[in-house]
Structures are given as C-alpha cells and as structure tokens.
Amino acid sequence: MSNEILSYTISNAISGLVLGVYQGTSKDDALDTLARDAGYADFFDACESGEDGDDLIVTEIESA
Numbered sequence: 001m002s003n004e005i006l007s008y009t010i011s012n013a014i015s016g017l018v019l020g021v022y023q024g025t026s027k028d029d030a031l032d033t034l035a036r037d038a039g040y041a042d043f044f045d046a047c048e049s050g051e052d053g054d055d056l057i058v059t060e061i062e063s064a
C-alpha cells in the first residue's frame with residue numbers, strides 16, 4: 001500500500017449523485033473519510049449501522 005494521498009470521487013450508482021471528492025491513500029481510506037463526514041467512526045461502522053455501501057462507486061481522480 002502506498003502512502004501517497006490520492007483523490008477519489010464517490011458517487012451513488014443508482015441515482016448518479018456525486019457525494020463528493022475525498023482524499024486517502026486508498027479507496028477504502030476515502031470511504032472511511034466519507035463515513036466520518038457523515039458522523040460514523042468509519043465505513044464499516046456506517047455499514048453496521050444499516051447504511052448500504054454496495055451502491056457506491058469510488059473512482060480515482062488521475063493527477064495531472
């Protein structure tokens with residue numbers, strides 16, 4: 001795993017809604033940041049609380 005901070009767009013596959021751009025060292029790290037922004041400890045906590053992460057698309061933003 002790289003320690004390089006990357007940017008990811010996270011969107012809903014069903015509605016197409018872009019939830020935002022989140023930074024992290026991996027897609028999982030970006031999902032954890034999204035979950036923390038929503039008030040959860042991490043993405044696992046959000047899923048355990050009933051949130052469904054299966055509909056999320058995480059796409060790395062290529063750096064120039």
